[in-house]
Amino acid sequence: MDNQIEWKVRGMTCTNCAMSVDKQLKSLGLQGVEVDFMQSVVRFQHTTNDHIPLQKIQDGIQGLGFKVENAGSNTAAAKESLTEKLLGTPFKRFIACLIFTIPLWLHMVVQLPILHQPLFQLILATIVLVIGLVYLGRSAWHSLKSKVANMNVLVILGALAAFGYSLYGTLTGEPEAFLFYETSATIITLVFMGNWLESRTVAKTQASIKSLMLQQTVQANMLTYAADGSEIVFQVLSEDLKVGDLILIKSGELVPMDAKILSGEGDVDESILTGESLPVHKGKGELLIGNSQLVSGNLKAYISATGKDTVLQHMLRLVEKAQHQKAPMQLLADKISAVFVPVVLGLAALGFLLNYFIADAGFTSSLMRAIAMLVIACPCAMGLATPAGIAVGLGRATKKGILFKNAHALENFQKIKNIVFDKTGTLTTGKLQVDDFNHTSTISESAFKQILFNLEKYASHPLATAIMQAFKPTSKPHPANGANAPTQISFAKVEEIKGEGMRGTTKDGVQYMAVSARKAKAILAAANIDKAADSQNDPIQLIEPHHHIYLLRETEILGWVSFKDTIRPEALPTIQTLKNAGFTTYMISGDSEINCQTVAEQLGIDHVYSEQSPEQKQMAVRKIKEEAPVAMIGDGINDSPALAEATVGVSLGNATQIAIMTADVLLIRNGIGSLPLALGLGKHTYSTIRQNLIWAFAYNVVALPIAGLGLLSPSFAALAMGLSDVVLGFNSIRLSWKKVC
Structure with missing residues (x-):
């Protein structure tokens, strides 16, 4: 079994000191040796198969004239001599x-x-x-x-x-x-x-x-229940908590460890990690970062990670x-x-x-x-x-919410000439909104919205979420009162058409479908809809790809909905800053050409690659890198190959786990707004x-x-x-x- 050993070693004052310790440990056959004289730390892998007692390793280091402080041995535990004091x-x-x-x-x-x-x-x-x-x-x-x-x-x-x-x-x-x-x-x-x-x-x-590493040990309100169902609250140290423990967090208290909210809502100050002064409102099901502070409200939560597995400790290890x-x-x-x-x-x-x-x-x-x-x-x-x-470069970057995973990335940033962006979630928020909709004369607007809402409320994809937010009923349906009564349609069965949309069937057997433009064309073509003499009235010809969802009643088009992805507020000034600094900008996305071009025109991006698969993204970055070193900024699983291919891969703090693992640099706050600072720190750290x-x-x-x-x-x-x-x-x-x- 492999163990990562980390000892504090006093007395190392220069590179040559570190070299002597490094040489000593490697002469013993140890693997993963890292000696950092600035932090006075020695790390190495120690396995059960090494047959080298830790005491022998420690004696070897101390034989060079250095003092091992926390090895847990008798020598390390000995009291300081009068000379040392x-x-x-x-x-x-x-x-x-x-x-x-x-x-x-x-x-x-x-x-x-x-x-x-x-x-x-x-x-x-x-x-x-x-x-x-x-x-x-x-x-x-x-x-x-x-x-x-x-x-x-x-x-x-x-x-x-x-x-x-x-x-x-x-x-x-x-x-x-x-x-x-x-x-x-x-x-x-x-x-x-x-x-x-x-x-x-x-x-x-x-x-x-x-200063970032001074994670405090705080008191936590642990929550349990008596046999009669009554709540029992008692205090424990945060370091004693385990994954799954229930806790109560009161207004003004620190979150003891990473946790997930079970009930309640409140405003949370996460500046310890993000640096943002404004509290974030959080409710049921959302995650809390250990050592953030609950500014207002009361929350019940369960511990999701402790110790070295917490978000803060993970970032510090990087x-x-x-x-x-x-x-x-x-x-x-x-x-x-x-x-x-x-x-x-x-x-x-x-x-x-x-x-x-x-x-x-x-x-x-x-x-x-x-x-x-x-x-x-x-x-x-x-x-x-x-x-x-x-x-110093890493310290300033960390204070500004920029985490470099390795020193090579910090140094390589000074070479970058080309900047490649993913679109969704990077240049845009990734939160879709209804941009426009239209319906035919055979159905009222309220009925159109109601049908779409009742279909999409069973779906979980982003388009469905946007429809539910835009078409959510503002009041309860009132009883029928003649011609002014809104059309009420209820479904006996609703099912998802995998990858294409939703289908609902009423008690009378009438079928409604909310599907993509491509699927709508396929349905009409399969039904052998007769083409009108005037092609402008041909239902199939009237379907346009930039209308994302079409509502059909059997084979009749009732209307369409299109969406927009809002551009991040920091995207435009960031792109302008980069272009003024002489960088060439690219966008590589799996989205449609029309959507990509729209965003590129708004932001002034130089080159666009649209409708790209993950493999194509990687190949595009490789091609760009042949011209000059490139930084790739992305946040999704499909961006991971391109992030790995780039000279420097950059991801956002709220990206997918695989994107975070693949990237060399993490922008924890301000989205891509921190990118010019990261590039500048790389350049000036190199010059320093x-x-x-x-x-x-x-x-x-x-x-x-x-x-x-x-x-x-x-x-x-x-x-x-x-x-x-x-x-x-x-x-x-x-x-x-x-x-x-």
Whole structure:
């Protein structure tokens, strides 16, 4: 049996850290390994056939210098040591080191004798070095053991070199030329400061996702019945509810879990998921989203989903999955990061040799320059470039009701040139309304409406629903009173003509049918209706395909009804925005050509494919994709093949389950109105990632020669290294408010 294991792992600070954990787990033969250093999460598949105890896996991770927090083992459950309590966070470590480093800085500006004593400086620097070795040194050692060296290797080598050189000067009695204790302490202190600033930056990029994840545990009113039929209400925690439990939701209360209304009606605030401020009115049979709020009314409902099966948790898993996936641009950065530390070590050694033997800079100066080269190099920036941009892009998208299932979709959006829309349910509401109707002189309007209503009330298709809404009687029939009495027709039997319409038979055996234009023609043709000399009076010739339903009495046409599908209010401005941005628009629909052309003309869509089967839709998208990358927006089962075929498939939040599963992107609110924002976020997230990577590469390319030429001291190199990640993080955070469409 397969189990998805997810552990929180502390201590991962860069891509190289994640690589070492990834390599360790894969060396054990584990499948589905995912390591996300930004969220400090490790995931893998663990099966009963693996024969690898979880304790062994955990020990392997902790053997690399990281801490597994929630594995449920004795090690994870152990109490925090005093060191962990005092120095368990980057901020605490930074403050502790800063306290002992400041006096080392003061000796350069304050003439206090004790500050200039080598022994005093040795004690202070040793304390800072020990803290650095406990955290940074341990991480560096374990990364070397795993053969994926991380940035701490460079930091510790630089700090040890400065400390060792100073210690040599102290022991030999030549402190003036050798005293660089402040350099050793400063390197470690500023690296801890950089870690702290970086953790804050990463936390900000995660903020919008985390705010959505704070699903509260609420009190629920559970409902049961006594033997005498009386109701019993008692309170339980929402996490204790099971599917099928009956609950009572009162005005102002939160819906504890996904539920279906059994009785009552009220207004529900679903802004937690949709972001819409206006409450939605709901009644019997409708679904309630967990953690939405009942603004008014009282409802009885039964639990339809709990825990990870709820709508909110499903959406959150999509976002989490997208966050820990690597975009294509990250792969190159990962490859470079894997060899970065050895290359920097080689360059620092080369820099020392060149400065000492060729530039004749002297041993001390050459060593300081080599230390500066070690310290200023920053593989973290390359590892953070893509995840930071993606996290902010996904966070903003989530707040706006746009869910990206994978990082590839976010990156691929910047390539899109063609936009393909389904019609019904995407550009239109999918809610049909009676557009026009007509009846012959042989029947009154009221009788025409009454017959259609009594036939269609037994059907469930959208046309029947529209007829029932339009022709619903406004008052009860009154007794016959002569010529003014309305015609009353009742049916002894009503049946559905599969795929064609409805048929009703009165007690007198008279047959009425509400059927499609095609079926009406077939009925008249089969009855051998004589054609009139004047073709204009030929009943068959009078049938027009854009009249959707014809009412027949036996073989006599009594009238027709046509329908219209209202266009979504956001469709026109969305299409105009996309066209102004240079996108080419298409509509692909299974509806008739006349209906498709009407909608296309109203919206200004460039190209139309009508009367398309699901296979034809897929082929059309494939053909369009050959010209340029394409995004397909659809909501039905018949759109699924085309969604899968597109460069990026987009579906709506109220789409069919298979369309939601097939699509790469979900527009939860505003229908297609969120599409320009989604496209803009894709484009600008890509450009932000590109800027981050350019910064990361350029920083190292420029910084290493500057340090090697002696233009940067090791202390300033440490500060620059820490701030480089912060610059990158703030560039990513800019995406939170940047105008993207």
